[in-house]
Amino acid sequence: MKLVYRLTVVLAVVAVLATPVLAADKKVRWKLAMTWSSTLTPFATAPFNLAKMVEEMSGGNFVIRVEGAEKHKAALGILDMTKGGQYEMGHSASYYWKGKDISTVFFCTVPFGMNVDEQNAWFYHGGGMELMQETYDKFDVLSFPGGNTGVQMGGWFQKEINSLEDLKGLKMRIPGLAGEVFAKLGVNVTNIPSGELYTSLDRGTIDALEWVGPAMDIKMGFHKIAPYYYTGWHEPATELQFLINQKAFEELPPEYQTMLVTAMKAVTADLYTDNFAGSVEAWSQMKKDYPNIVVKTFPPEVLAAMKQAADELYDAYAAEDPFFKKVWESQKEYMEKARTWTQISEYNYINTVNQLSE
């Protein structure tokens, strides 16, 4: 035992001596590529603030240059570019990689899934972070939450949806799993570049579209040309994503690793608040300027059909892919438990105050 003890002391001393002195003075220059343009607030705000924090904390020694899609021209190449090391980091959203691995959707949001509180609890206390990393290990990248939009709105519609019949043949821009759900219900789902959306909706090329929520929708101007704003079901807690090249992260001094992880958590929290506050202001402005906007929730018949279509979709993917099944079951189980608490806490409180003002 004594020998082991001595050996441990010797190894500890060697380890201390081997640690580079003033590791935090090491100059590190990184690049981060975003799926969004540099002006798309509040999404782009998070990486810019992350870079600012890390630079300040390191006394100017750890610098991250943030590039928007207007520069690198590869909005959906973020995962590949981070994997390949052209960029040490990326800021994107996990569901963009569903073509590479369908399970990536769970680390962003899924139709009728968890809300933001439930999803964060799942990430950090329900095994979500571990399942996410298991998914991204095969791409040689680390993945971290990158800021949440909360419940996204169901979209802007030119006419009311009163029945399943009204969905048949409807031309709508709605991507991802939600698009697959709508397609099952007879919607003619299309994808249109964001720059052409306003004109497409205005000219009747499409009848409806979904974007994000008031904070970001207001800049697109959809509220000026479509009267119905439907509430959300399809993206209840869209989590953006920081990607980091594994090798680049491992080569960082430990000080910088902690700076990066801490700053990611800080800007992730800020993004949710920024987007919520942005929606508070934007929704207030929209209602003032366009008092005839009608907020609608899809009728129960339509929602029930959407839910059934979503469940069929998950079942089909789960039958093909055991890892998808594993993650989906983890989320379903956690959501069931967590929703019970959401009901009697956050939901019940708003409900209680509502009843007071009735």
Added chain:
Amino acid sequence: MKLVYRLTVVLAVVAVLATPVLAADKKVRWKLAMTWSSTLTPFATAPFNLAKMVEEMSGGNFVIRVEGAEKHKAALGILDMTKGGQYEMGHSASYYWKGKDISTVFFCTVPFGMNVDEQNAWFYHGGGMELMQETYDKFDVLSFPGGNTGVQMGGWFQKEINSLEDLKGLKMRIPGLAGEVFAKLGVNVTNIPSGELYTSLDRGTIDALEWVGPAMDIKMGFHKIAPYYYTGWHEPATELQFLINQKAFEELPPEYQTMLVTAMKAVTADLYTDNFAGSVEAWSQMKKDYPNIVVKTFPPEVLAAMKQAADELYDAYAAEDPFFKKVWESQKEYMEKARTWTQISEYNYINTVNQLSE
């Protein structure tokens, strides 16, 4: 203009030269005092994690020693001790200082006030941070959000509350503004040290008490001895607080200032998630072990009287104190705008899914 430009350059150069080289290698030793004991998770977890992050980021140079109330024996002396400089930092809750300044309550939570999303948006985009600092400037301390419990439960009751009559003479432990509201409705409000609460409720010294929520209540054991668990109205978003001695903060190298601010934001976000996840697990456990626990919401008649009593209380304080009036009006105005958005986003989503399963 040219002269001004040259002067600016000269001043900038002087500023750079005056900056200590390798400021981030400066050894700094701080102490942080908590209102809670070191074992009271998840509250105490936040300062301990803050200290860990800051130490790692500074390569061991910036060390914060965290002390629980079991050591300093001054749970409610945190503001004074931070002001006086015995501790450079504190972790507490703003409403504990209402005896020194009634406006401090707004930086924690108030009955029928904002939920956590709304309050965070108010802090960072509705003028809340500025009003908080205006309040704390007189104590020579900085104040930052320190982690939120979300909606706290209304408490454990031995019998059902079916009317205002049932509140008359009820012996209850409920502190703060909520206690003042209940006192107006005839409740016999008492304060009892936390260590004696279980016995007091068990032996009938009190008929009811409020604590926090499942995550923290489960450790107290109240669910074993009281059958009714009432939902929340009085602490809709209890925000804990980091206090920092202003002079100590100003003397920190800028690197350490950013480390501290960034780490506070990170652990603040974590605390909310930790507490939410803790309540998910604890509530699930309580229901399993004690399936007869009944979750109740106070009847509309009682809630309306509570709301009226709370409004009268705010009006009375506002009539005496112009600063209280200013902060209360800022919160009311922001809450009205923000609640509209909460309704159609987070609240509507849970409501939509509820209807599906009916």
